[in-house]
Amino acid sequence: MNRSCFLCSANIEVADRNEWSLPDLEPLELGFGHCPQCGLVMQSPSASSEQMSAWYRDQAVYTSPGRAGQPHPRKVRGTTRLIRAVEHALGRPAASVFQIGCSDGYALSRFREAGAKTLVGLDPSPASAALALERNSIEVINGTIEDQSELPSCELFLMTHVLEHLFDPLAALRRVRETGPDWLVIEVPLFERPDSWPPGYLSFEHLNYFTEDSLVRMLAMAGFEVVSLDKQYADDIYPVVAVVARAGQAHTPNAQPGEPERARACLQDYLDRERATWARIENRLREEIRxxxxxxxxxxxxxxxxxxxxxxxxxxxxxxxxxxxxxxxxxxxxxxxxxxxxxxxxxxxxxxxxxxxxxxxxxxxxxxxxxxxxxxxxxxxxx
Ligand SMILES: [Zn+2]
The missing domain is CATH 3.40.50.720 (NAD(P)-binding Rossmann-like Domain)
Structure with missing residues (x-):
């Protein structure tokens, strides 16, 4: 499926495309490129929304089978950082939290420990929803933000590692804004410093790749004002950025000058590195498999x-x-x-x-x- 920029509607300039075979899906042609007008980096062509829904329902695994259900230490640290950022912004712990894409409910259980009285999760995977109840006593609605006719009223909405998975994250954020939470907390992979990205960083599940500029612009267009922004370069397998934002007036800021050129150069830098990485892996396998x-x-x-x-x-x-x-x-x-x-x-x-x-x-x-x-x-x- 060919996509256009969801911030400014321009056609994506594709820099790289490949055929992919994924479990239980027809072979797909996937590509990655940038918006020549505003610099946003996106996957295009991508899978269809039906294929993506089937993937998240049946295949996607975010629940750490290898650690007997224990959260990864970096997830523990990341959640602690988010809770501190929220308490700093609100001047107190959040009272009610709705998490979109809540996986096994770990983050919500930490917000409960920090003082929240109402916690609701939403997740497309029935396996994750069952784990959230069993492991963390978190009630989860099974579904996606796109298929919910109503969203719960909580003072804080939490979306960590969700916006990069959505076909139209701006529409999702506008939907959230209409529902009326005072506060929004998001975290996404940060499209900066390609020398620190792992092999396979441009991935099937990640449809969008945000810089600080594109992220803040998207939030402004949805009616959210950034209160704090925290970039972490060394704590996860790739750089991440977390934002605490509050409800404000929607407006459309211009992209920073040079943003499309920076995005294209960053993408090209990574594609060159990626080719070298796969060549190294191929050599290694040719030497070692006997x-x-x-x-x-x-x-x-x-x-x-x-x-x-x-x-x-x-x-x-x-x-x-x-x-x-x-x-x-x-x-x-x-x-x-x-x-x-x-x-x-x-x-x-x-x-x-x-x-x-x-x-x-x-x-x-x-x-x-x-x-x-x-x-x-x-x-x-x-x-
Ligand atoms: Zn654009």
């Missing part, structure tokens, strides 16, 4: 799709399967490859496993310690 009895990937998410799209290796044609610890992915197919439970594959001496994840590489490596001792070759691509 006629295994069976070859598996471990990790059936978006990174596996990117690996298969960008790296050529003769052994990939005879892949025995893709292992994944998340039960909801078992039985789905990625291209021609089946996603399997690691237990079912019963890895043996002489098998080889390539870890196809960036964010969870170390966790998977540690979880495979018994297999490594048994003589299974495990290859890490990053660490």
């Amino acid at each position: 006629e295994p009895k069976r070859l598996f990937l471990f990790g059936g998410g978006v990174f596996a799709s990117q690996l298969l799209a960008n790296v050529e290796h003769p052994a990939f044609d005879s892949l025995a399967g893709i292992l994944d610890s998340s039960e909801q992915r078992w039985g789905s197919t990625l291209g021609t490859h089946l996603v399997l439970s690691p237990a079912k594959a019963s890895l043996k001496d002489g098998d080889c496993v390539v870890i196809s994840s960036f964010a969870s590489e170390l966790e998977i490596w540690n979880a495979l310690a018994p297999e490594r001792e048994r003589g299974v070759q495990v290859i890490r691509l990053h660490g």
Whole structure:
């Protein structure tokens, strides 16, 4: 699906496009480019909204199966930062919080500990909604902001790592503004410093890539005034920016001079780095994979799709399967490859496993310690 800029309606200038195979989806052509008028970087062409809805319902996993449900330390730190920023802006803890895209309800449970009395979550994944109730006693409405006819009235709306996933985040924010919360807290990946981005940063799930300028402009257009803005460059796997904003008058500021040129240069810089990264990974696999009895990937998410799209290796044609610890992915197919439970594959001496994840590489490596001792070759691509 071709998209135009949701801030100024201009056509996107596409810098890179590729065919992607994702679990249980038809092969897709995805591209990335920038708006020549305002500099906003977007995915275009993208999947259709129907394909995205199916993905979030059936495939997307944000609930850390590898840590027995415990939140990642960086999620704990990030949530602490947000709660402090809210208390600083309001002069007290928030009384009622509605979180759009609440996953397993961890952040809402922290706002409850900080003093909030009313907590409501919204999430498209039934698996996440069930976990939120079970683990954190958070009631979750199953759905997306686009399909809700009414939103709860809470004084603070929380949207962390949501706006980059929406086809029209400006429309979503206008909707939020109409509902009438006094406060809005958002966090998104920050499109700055491409030297610090991981491989596969331009991703299937991320439809929009914000700079400080495009983010603040979008908030102003929706009627939110920025009260504080916090950029973190080293705490997550990529830079993030968090904003506390309050309800104000909607207006349309101009983009900063030079913003389109900066966006295009930043995108090009990253694409060059990315090509070098995939070439390095391909060389490494050619050196390390030695006629295994069976070859598996471990990790059936978006990174596996990117690996298969960008790296050529003769052994990939005879892949025995893709292992994944998340039960909801078992039985789905990625291209021609089946996603399997690691237990079912019963890895043996002489098998080889390539870890196809960036964010969870170390966790998977540690979880495979018994297999490594048994003589299974495990290859890490990053660490
Ligand atoms: Zn634009």
